[in-house]
Amino acid sequence: MNEISSLQDAALPKDIAPLLSLEHVSLLYGTVIGVNDLQLELPKGAYALVGPNGAGKSTLIGLLTGALRPTLGSVRLFGSDPNRSPRVLQRVGLCPATDLLVHGVSARRWIQLQLAMSGWSVRNARQRTDEVLDVVGLSKSMDRPIHTYSLGMRQRCKLAQAIAHAPELLILDEPFNGLDPVGRFQISEMLIDWARSGKSLLLASHVLHEVERITDSFMLIFGGRLLASGTSGELRRLLADLPQEIVVDSAQRDALAGKLSDQPWLRSMHRDNHPSRLVLTVERPLELYRCLADWSENGQLVIERVTGSDGDISTLFRLLVSKHRGEAIGTRPGVSS
Amino acid sequence: MIDASLSSEIQPHNAGIAMRMMRGVTGVVRYELLRSLTPIRIGLWICMALFPIFLILVAAFSIEPRQASTEEYQMVLSILFFVLLPEIVTILGMLLWATPMVNAEMEGQTWVYCVIRPDGRRMMLIGKYIVAVLWTVSCGWVASSIALPFVGFVNPWRVWVAILTLCLLSSIAHGALFALIGVLVQRRGMVVAFFYAAVVEGVLGWIPAVINKFTIAYRIRSLMASWLDVPLNQFMRTSELVSDGVPDWVHVAWLLGGAALILAVALWRVQATQYVGKSDA
Numbered sequence: 243m244n245e246i247s248s249l250q251d252a253a254l255p256k257d258i259a260p261l262l263s264l265e266h267v268s269l270l271y272g273t274v275i276g277v278n279d280l281q282l283e284l285p286k287g288a289y290a291l292v293g294p295n296g297a298g299k300s301t302l303i304g305l306l307t308g309a310l311r312p313t314l315g316s317v318r319l320f321g322s323d324p325n326r327s328p329r330v331l332q333r334v335g336l337c338p339a340t341d342l343l344v345h346g347v348s349a350r351r352w353i354q355l356q357l358a359m360s361g362w363s364v365r366n367a368r369q370r371t372d373e374v375l376d377v378v379g380l381s382k383s384m385d386r387p388i389h390t391y392s393l394g395m396r397q398r399c400k401l402a403q404a405i406a407h408a409p410e411l412l413i414l415d416e417p418f419n420g421l422d423p424v425g426r427f428q429i430s431e432m433l434i435d436w437a438r439s440g441k442s443l444l445l446a447s448h449v450l451h452e453v454e455r456i457t458d459s460f461m462l463i464f465g466g467r468l469l470a471s472g473t474s475g476e477l478r479r480l481l482a483d484l485p486q487e488i489v490v491d492s493a494q495r496d497a498l499a500g501k502l503s504d505q506p507w508l509r510s511m512h513r514d515n516h517p518s519r520l521v522l523t524v525e526r527p528l529e530l531y532r533c534l535a536d537w538s539e540n541g542q543l544v545i546e547r548v549t550g551s552d553g554d555i556s557t558l559f560r561l562l563v564s565k566h567r568g569e570a571i572g573t574r575p576g577v578s579s
Numbered sequence: 580m581i582d583a584s585l586s587s588e589i590q591p592h593n594a595g596i597a598m599r600m601m602r603g604v605t606g607v608v609r610y611e612l613l614r615s616l617t618p619i620r621i622g623l624w625i626c627m628a629l630f631p632i633f634l635i636l637v638a639a640f641s642i643e644p645r646q647a648s649t650e651e652y653q654m655v656l657s658i659l660f661f662v663l664l665p666e667i668v669t670i671l672g673m674l675l676w677a678t679p680m681v682n683a684e685m686e687g688q689t690w691v692y693c694v695i696r697p698d699g700r701r702m703m704l705i706g707k708y709i710v711a712v713l714w715t716v717s718c719g720w721v722a723s724s725i726a727l728p729f730v731g732f733v734n735p736w737r738v739w740v741a742i743l744t745l746c747l748l749s750s751i752a753h754g755a756l757f758a759l760i761g762v763l764v765q766r767r768g769m770v771v772a773f774f775y776a777a778v779v780e781g782v783l784g785w786i787p788a789v790i791n792k793f794t795i796a797y798r799i800r801s802l803m804a805s806w807l808d809v810p811l812n813q814f815m816r817t818s819e820l821v822s823d824g825v826p827d828w829v830h831v832a833w834l835l836g837g838a839a840l841i842l843a844v845a846l847w848r849v850q851a852t853q854y855v856g857k858s859d860a
Binding site for chain 1: 594598599602603606607609613614617686687688689691692693694695696697698702703853854855
C-alpha cells in the first residue's frame with residue numbers, strides 16, 4: 243500500500259494534481275467520530291467549508307495540514323500525503339481558529355520566527371515581516387507584545403503569518419472571529435484579492451453570509467460528514483427541491499386552508515395565533531407560489547402576505563442538518579452525504 | 580482596500596534542507612532566548628544560581644580556618660560542588676526548560692504553527708534543547724565561578740574547569756533525556772521526569788551493581804573522581820560507585836553518544852506523534 247502511494251506521488255505531476263483529495267477519510271478520537279467517510283476531490287480554487295461549531299471543520303483542516311492522521315482512508319494535498327511527505331506543507335499557509343496565546347513577544351518577532359521555521363534567512367524574514375504586517379494593517383503596532391493586542395489584532399497577526407511565506411493554498415479556520423465590521427470588510431477584501439490572484443483558498447466558517455462574498459463554492463459539513471457541495475447556484479436549486487416552511491397571511495384563512503388541503507405537495511398546515519395567518523410546510527414551494535398567484539389573479543382569494551424562505555444558503559444548511567439529524571422533512575434532495 | 584500581493588520577490592524554497600534546518604533552529608534559539616528575558620525567568624535563573632552559592636558559602640565559612648587545608652575540607656567542598664552544580668542545578672534546570680518543550684507549545688496553542696512547517700517540530704525541539712542547555716549551563720557556570728574564590732581549594736583552577744565541564748556534559752545528557760520524556764509524556768512530563776531523576780539517577784545510580792552504569796549520575800561521578808583528587812575515590816571505586824580503570828573518553832562518549840541517540844529518538848517521535856490539544860480532545 244505504501245509502495246502504491248509512493249508511486250502515485252511520483253507519477254502525478256504536482257502542477258496538475260488536485261488541490262486536495264480525500265478518499266473515504268474517517269478519524270476517531272477514541273470512540274468519538276471526528277470526521278466520517280469523507281470523499282472529495284477539489285481542483286485548485288477558492289472554497290468555503292461551512293458548518294456549525296463542532297461539525298468537524300477544524301478536524302478536517304488538521305487532517306489536511308498533517309496535524310492529525312486519518313484512522314481510515316487517505317488524504318492528499320497537491321497530490322502528496324502531508325504526513326508522509328511533509329515537504330508539501332511548504333505550499334500551505336494556515337490561520338487556525340485557536341487564539342494566539344503568546345506572551346512577551348512582539349508580532350514582528352513572532353512572524354520572523356515563523357519565517358525562520360519556513361527556511362527564510364534573517365534578512366529576508368525581516369523584510370517580509372514588515373511587508374506582511376503592513377498588508378494586514380498591523381505595521382503601527384508590530385513592536386507591541388502580542389498579549390496586549392485585541393482579539394481582532396491577534397487574528398490579523400495569525401493571518402499575517404499564514405500568508406508570510408507566500409503559500410499557494412491558504413487555509414483559514416474562522417478568520418472573522420473577533421474582527422470588527424471594518425476588519426471583517428478588510429480581511430474579506432484581502433481574501434477576495436487572494437482568490438482572484440489565482441491562488442487557492444479554503445475558508446472554514448460558521449457564518450454563511452461572510453463567506454458568500456469571498457467564494458461561490460461551498461462544502462457544507464455537519465457531524466463529521468459532508469452534507470452537500472457545489473456552487474451557490476447549485477445549492478439554491480437544491481434548496482428549491484427541499485420542503486420549506488412558508489407563512490401565508492390572508493383574511494380568508496379558512497377558505498385558503500380548504501383549497502390547500504387537497505394539494506399533494508402540502509406536508510402540514512396549522513393556524514398561527516394571528517387571526518389571518520397559516521403556517522405551511524410544503525415539499526415544492528414553487529407549486530405553492532404558482533397556486534397562490536392563480537387564486538389571487540382569479541379573485542378567488544386575497545393574499546395579503548407570503549413569508550417564506552429567504553432563499554439563502556443558511557436555509558439549505560438548516561434543512562440539510564435537519565435531514566442529517568433524521569428529522570422528517572419530506573423528499574430526498576440530491577445531495578451527497 | 581488591502582492588497583494581498585506582496586512586493587518581495589524572495590525565493591526561500593531554493594535553500595537546501597540543511598540550510599533551512601539551520602535557519603529554523605537558529606530562529607528558534609534567538610526567539611526562545613528573547614522570551615527567556617522576562618522577570619520571572621530571570622528571577623528563576625538567579626535563584627538557581629544563588630542557592631548553590633549560598634550552601635557552598637555556608638559550608639565553607641562554617642569550617643574553622645585552620646581546617647581549610649585538610650583533606651576532609653577539600654573533599655566535603657568538592658563533593659558539595661559536584662552534587663549541587665552538575666547534579667541538582669542541572670537536573671532542576673532541565674526539568675524547568677527541557678521537559679515542557681512540547682507541552683508549553685500546546686498550552687500556548689502555538690504547536691499548530693510548528694506542525695504546519697515541514698520541519699517545524701524538529702526545529703522547535705532542537706532549538707529549545709539548545710536554549711535549555713545554554714540556560715542551565717550558564718547558571719552552573721556563574722554559580723561555580725562566584726563560589727569558587729571563597730573556597731580555599733588547593734588547586735582551584737582544576738576544580739573550576741572540572742565543574743564547568745561536568746555541568747556541560749550533565750546538561751547535554753539530562754537535557755536530551757528530559758526532552759524525550761517531554762515528547763513522550765505531554766501533560767505530566769515534569770512529574771515523570773522528576774520521578775525518573777529521583778528514582779533512577781538518585782537511587783539506582785547509587786546502587787553498586789551493573790544497573791548504575793546505565794545512569795548519567797554514574798558517568799558524571801566517574802569523571803569527577805578522575806578529574807578531582809578526592810579521598811573518597813578509592814572507596815567509591817571498590818564500591819563500584821565510580822568506574823575503575825575505564826578511560827575518561829569512554830564516559831564522555833557515553834554521555835554525548837547517549838544524548839545524541841536519545842535526541843534522535845525524541846526527534847523521530849515528535850514528528851510521528853499526533854498531539855491533540857484540549858480543544859480537540
